[in-house]
Amino acid sequence: MPMxxxxxxxxxxxxxxxxxxxITVRTLHHYDEIGLLKPNGRSDAGYRRYAEADLERLQRILxxxxxxxxxxxxxxxMTDGEADASAHLRRQHAMLLDRVGRLQxxxxxxxxxxxxxxxxxxxxxxxxxxxxxxxxPDQYAAEVEERWGDTxxxxxxxxxxxxYRKADWQRIKDEGQAVxxxxxxxxxxxxxxxxxxxxxxxxxxxxxxxxxFYPCSYQMQVGLAEMYLADPRFTATYENxxxxxxxxxxxxxxANAARPR
Numbered sequence: 001m002p003m004x005x006x007x008x009x010x011x012x013x014x015x016x017x018x019x020x021x022x023i024t025v026r027t028l029h030h031y032d033e034i035g036l037l038k039p040n041g042r043s044d045a046g047y048r049r050y051a052e053a054d055l056e057r058l059q060r061i062l063x064x065x066x067x068x069x070x071x072x073x074x075x076x077x078m079t080d081g082e083a084d085a086s087a088h089l090r091r092q093h094a095m096l097l098d099r100v101g102r103l104q105x106x107x108x109x110x111x112x113x114x115x116x117x118x119x120x121x122x123x124x125x126x127x128x129x130x131x132x133x134x135x136x137p138d139q140y141a142a143e144v145e146e147r148w149g150d151t152x153x154x155x156x157x158x159x160x161x162x163x164y165r166k167a168d169w170q171r172i173k174d175e176g177q178a179v180x181x182x183x184x185x186x187x188x189x190x191x192x193x194x195x196x197x198x199x200x201x202x203x204x205x206x207x208x209x210x211x212x213f214y215p216c217s218y219q220m221q222v223g224l225a226e227m228y229l230a231d232p233r234f235t236a237t238y239e240n241x242x243x244x245x246x247x248x249x250x251x252x253x254x255a256n257a258a259r260p261r
Contacts, residue, residue, distance in 0.1 A: 011041050011049040021058055036075050037061060063092045067099070107236035110206050156214040172212050179205045183249050193251035196261075202249075202256035218257035225253040 004221040018025045031037040032048065039057055041049035050058075057078070064074040164172075182201035191197045202221075209224075216224075228234045229250050238245035 009053045011039075012055070013038075013043075013047045014050070017050045017055065017058065020055075023062075030086060031058075031061070034075070035069065036071060036078065060089070060092070063089075063096075067092065067095050104236050104240060106109075107233045153214040153216075153220070160213060175208050175212070179208055180238075180241065183238075183245065183252065186252070187242060187245055187248050193248050194255035198248070198252035199256040199259065202252040205249075205253065206256070221253055222257050225250040 006171055012020070014025050014028050018028055027047075028037070034040070037054065039050045039054045040049045041051055041054075043049055059073055060078065064077060069077065181200060184196070186195065186197040186201055189197070206216050206218065206221045209221070228246055229240065235246040238249050
């Protein structure tokens with residue numbers, strides 16, 4: 001049945017659509033005015049009424065907005081005669097996955113930068129690039145100092161690492177990779193988080209911090225594990241190895257801290 005013959009009970013008002021989509025009524029009016037989303041239905045009093053097809057179109061518009069498209073670009077995309085609704089969604093899905101991948105890579109770089117700055121950096125620019133890769137370890141120095149600057153662990157880390165040279169940082173990086181490989185091996189083999197293999201990796205993680213940066217008690221390590229889940233920049237380090245790894249590392253650290261000694 002055509003939209004303009006629908007009863008009011010079978011469609012939504014502009015206010016209801018605005019609330020549902022989390023946008024303003026003025027935005028919907030603007031979309032109508034520029035021909036981006038013109039509801040075909042009107043109430044007996046002449047007010048806009050939105051049917052299911054209108055809501056589907058609005059969803060596609062909002063997806064494009066989230067992807068950074070301007071309204072003119074969205075209008076051009078939405079008037080593509082060769083693309084049906086499913087084609088639009090497939091294209092948007094691919095674009096969103098690409099954005100997620102870029103954000104994950106950026107988050108991993110940020111995590112490494114924070115880690116490097118927390119450890120303290122005493123390298124030339126060339127050495128920093130060689131050891132830590134294509135990111136600037138100082139980029140997030142202010143955030144690190146704000147979050148941890150008043151802690152004993154931060155002060156102890158700064159004291160210990162002040163004299164570290166390139167060989168020290170390379171050794172620390174290699175040790176950290178070995179710890180990550182230990183977690184990945186246990187996870188990939190299907191070992192539960194409280195298995196001996198997973199808890200050995202957790203203990204190696206704790207000792208690597210304790211040996212190189214600051215005294216790391218089991219309680220402090222559990223606090224780090226909580227941060228690995230709470231802060232997406234840290235989570236990405238483990239999720240980039242395998243989906244579910246961040247939770248696995250967290251659980252292994254907690255299991256290791258809880259086992260009798």
